[in-house]
Amino acid sequence: MSVGCVLVVGLLFGAVLVYGGYLITVLQLAMIYGIFCLGLNFFMGYTGQASFGQNAFAAIGGYGTAILCVEYKWEPALALVFSMAAAGLTSLVVGYPTLRLRGHYLAMATFALGLITYDISVQWTSLTQGYMGYAGIPPLGIGPFTIEDERLKLLCLVVLLLIGLWISQRLRDSRFGRALRAISGSENGAAALGIRISRYKLAAFVIAALYASAAGSLFAHVVGFISPEVFGLQMVVVTFTMLYVGGIGTVYGPALGAIVASLLPEIFRSAGRFQDIAYSAVLLLMLIFEPKGLSALAGLVRSRRAKSGG
Amino acid sequence: MRTAFGDMPLMAVKDLAANYGHIAALKPTNLHVASGEFVTVLGPNGAGKTTLLRAITRLIASSGRIVFEGRDVSGLRTHELAKLGIIMVPEGRGLFGEMSVRENLLLGAYGSGAADIEPRFERVFGLFPRLRERIDQIAASMSGGEQQMLAVGRALMAEPKLLILDEPSLGLAPRVAFEILSTLGQLNKGGLSILLVEQKAPLALRLAQRVYVLSSGCIRAELPTYEIKSYRDLTRYYFH
Numbered sequence: 339m340s341v342g343c344v345l346v347v348g349l350l351f352g353a354v355l356v357y358g359g360y361l362i363t364v365l366q367l368a369m370i371y372g373i374f375c376l377g378l379n380f381f382m383g384y385t386g387q388a389s390f391g392q393n394a395f396a397a398i399g400g401y402g403t404a405i406l407c408v409e410y411k412w413e414p415a416l417a418l419v420f421s422m423a424a425a426g427l428t429s430l431v432v433g434y435p436t437l438r439l440r441g442h443y444l445a446m447a448t449f450a451l452g453l454i455t456y457d458i459s460v461q462w463t464s465l466t467q468g469y470m471g472y473a474g475i476p477p478l479g480i481g482p483f484t485i486e487d488e489r490l491k492l493l494c495l496v497v498l499l500l501i502g503l504w505i506s507q508r509l510r511d512s513r514f515g516r517a518l519r520a521i522s523g524s525e526n527g528a529a530a531l532g533i534r535i536s537r538y539k540l541a542a543f544v545i546a547a548l549y550a551s552a553a554g555s556l557f558a559h560v561v562g563f564i565s566p567e568v569f570g571l572q573m574v575v576v577t578f579t580m581l582y583v584g585g586i587g588t589v590y591g592p593a594l595g596a597i598v599a600s601l602l603p604e605i606f607r608s609a610g611r612f613q614d615i616a617y618s619a620v621l622l623l624m625l626i627f628e629p630k631g632l633s634a635l636a637g638l639v640r641s642r643r644a645k646s647g648g
Numbered sequence: 649m650r651t652a653f654g655d656m657p658l659m660a661v662k663d664l665a666a667n668y669g670h671i672a673a674l675k676p677t678n679l680h681v682a683s684g685e686f687v688t689v690l691g692p693n694g695a696g697k698t699t700l701l702r703a704i705t706r707l708i709a710s711s712g713r714i715v716f717e718g719r720d721v722s723g724l725r726t727h728e729l730a731k732l733g734i735i736m737v738p739e740g741r742g743l744f745g746e747m748s749v750r751e752n753l754l755l756g757a758y759g760s761g762a763a764d765i766e767p768r769f770e771r772v773f774g775l776f777p778r779l780r781e782r783i784d785q786i787a788a789s790m791s792g793g794e795q796q797m798l799a800v801g802r803a804l805m806a807e808p809k810l811l812i813l814d815e816p817s818l819g820l821a822p823r824v825a826f827e828i829l830s831t832l833g834q835l836n837k838g839g840l841s842i843l844l845v846e847q848k849a850p851l852a853l854r855l856a857q858r859v860y861v862l863s864s865g866c867i868r869a870e871l872p873t874y875e876i877k878s879y880r881d882l883t884r885y886y887f888h
Contacts, residue, residue: 513758516747520755522742526707530738531806532730532759587746 343590347597351496353567355489361604362488368600369495370556375574375580375592376502377549383587384510385542386522388441390574391448394455394581395547397569398425399554401459402471404564415480418555425551426544432545436463443647452574459566471565491560498556499593507589509545518542522587584625585631594632656718658683658841659704659734659810662710666703673699675865681843683809686836688844688873689850690882691862697845698739698767700862701814704843705729705736717809727775731759733809737816741799745788752787752798756805764807772801775831793824804835811835812843812882817851829855849882 354361374396380384381389402421406412412420459466466472478485478494485491485641509515520528525535558564576599584595599621606616628634657680666674673694681687691697703710706726713722716732718726726734744752753772757765773780776797782790787798796816813832817825825848833855836842846852853859853873861869861882869882876882 480805513754514753515714516751517758519747519751520744523746524742526726527738527742527744528755529726530730530736531706531755532727533755534727638872 343594345646346438351492355492358489361631362492364604365556365597366488366492366495366560366599368597369492369499370553370560370575371577371580371600372499372593372596373502373556374550374553375577376499376506376583377553378577379506379586380509380518380540380549381546382581383592384515384518387437387539387542389543389546391447391451392546392550392577393452393569393573395425395429395550396554396573397455397459397555398428399551400558400564400569401466401472401554402551403555403558404475405465407476408472409582413479413480413532414476414484414559418478418559420550421555422548422551425547428519429544429547430540433540437539437543449615452571456566456570459569466566469565470571471563472558473563475558475562475564477562478539493633495556495560498552502552503593508605510589524627563611579612583621585633588631591631591633598632610633616647649836651742657681657686657715659718659843660715661717663702663711664703664710664714666699666708666710668699673865674703674710675869679860680839681865683841684835684836684839685858686844686856687830687857687858687860688846689860689862690846690849690852697862697864698814698866699865700815701845705734705812706743710809718782733807734812735803735806735808735810736812737799737803737814739814739818741795743795743799743802745786746786748784749790749798750783752778752802753805754827759806767791768805768807774803775804776801777863791818793828796820796824796828800831808840810841810843814845815847816844816850817846826851
């Protein structure tokens with residue numbers, strides 16, 4: 339990632355931490371979505387598969403943590419880890435048969451998964467409170483130490499995102515990551531080299547589910563309230579946007595896309611009723627002129643500098 | 649089965665057949681490759697040559713029996729056959745274009761330990777020095793000839809027992825095609841068993857010990873190449 343980009347992001351966060359206000363909440367949500375998108379990138383970016391249902395695992399994370407903390411008084415950190423384990427196990431069970439599908443069929447199957455989970459969260463009112471949602475979710479913390487200050491929450495989320503990024507980069511550059519990217523290039527070509535396609539696809543699916551669950555749990559702890567709409571179709575659309583704007587298949591793209599796509603609506607807030615049009619127009623222009631996403635811009639600048647000898 | 653290279657072939661297929669829907673692209677076919685042998689499969693376009701190779705490597709559903717090193721491997725999947733040493737360089741090279749030369753080669757050695765990587769790199773660079781120069785270059789940005797070298801090099805990283813190639817000279821300049829096929833001949837002289845599907849018949853016939861002619865999904869002829877006086881001897885089988 340270019341030094342300039344890191345500097346800009348660093349300055350932005352610095353300014354928000356100093357001045358505070360509503361932007362802290364915007365960036366908190368950007369960090370949470372960034373974690374979600376990092377996981378989605380494993381499956382859709384590195385492995386080249388389609389998934390319209392990762393919101394299901396975010397719901398497992400969110401509701402898991404909410405129920406364990408509110409009903410059973412679990413420690414938030416423990417509830418988060420347990421919910422991730424539950425999401426991982428669910429993804430293993432669901433993924434094993436589903437991932438035998440390819441292309442559009444896989445996309446539709448995962449879409450169905452998201453819809454089913456949404457419906458469960460609406461209908462199973464004795465567990466999820468239905469449309470009323472789950473309130474009173476405690477903030478993140480361990481033992482007597484809880485993170486209630488908004489700035490501290492943001493810093494904590496930044497650290498968690500950086501950890502997620504580090505894991506993503508290490509795995510991408512490993513033998514495991516190369517195998518995923520080979521599957522993305524050509525499943526037959528990868529199989530012909532001895533790569534067991536089904537196993538790697540399932541591993542990527544489970545990793546994506548773990549990230550999604552973590553994001554769902556963090557949302558619950560940061561906001562203190564969840565409802566079915568949080569993990570509905572809107573989440574699918576927003577996270578896809580973030581992933582493609584940032585750069586699908588890149589290491590930093592998902593995080594960058596989450597930050598940019600979260601801040602853009604705030605930039606156009608003064609446009610009033612034209613806010614959504616302006617936001618959509620800018621996204622379209624980004625994708626037209628840089629279809630590989632914003633993270634590809636650094637590479638473009640580097641190659642132009644190399645050509646000019648600068 | 650007795651072969652010129654000994655009694656037991658390295659690989660033998662019996663009644664291997666494959667369909668695309670209701671079209672019998674490959675009718676029940678028998679073929680074998682002995683250990684250390686260079687076998688080529690020739691035939692017109694649409695004969696079923698690529699289908700034959702894809703059926704052998706289980707990239708498509710097929711019926712029939714495949715025996716490799718004396719073991720029935722008919723039920724194994726593509727990645728399992730690769731682990732046994734059956735490595736294919738597909739038509740069109742099958743490179744991972746967004747990955748570098750280094751990454752493509754490392755994927756070739758997917759099933760091996762870290763200690764084996766460097767010696768294998770050196771072996772491949774010895775055969776294709778240009779790959780060392782281009783080690784960090786993205787595969788999609790290389791020329792056709794360099795990509796074909798990379799495809800063969802990647803296959804060699806797997807230390808195959810049987811190297812299967814589908815039209816490696818396709819789209820290449822004659823000089824480059826000659827260079828690559830000559831390298832295959834060199835590898836065969838070193839003991840590597842090769843099954844080659846090729847359009848450039850004269851060059852393939854110079855390197856191979858035996859030839860199959862495939863037409864309309866059937867083997868029409870099987871000959872030792874020394875019996876072939878000219879390429880025209882074979883073409884009568886093309887339009888059977």
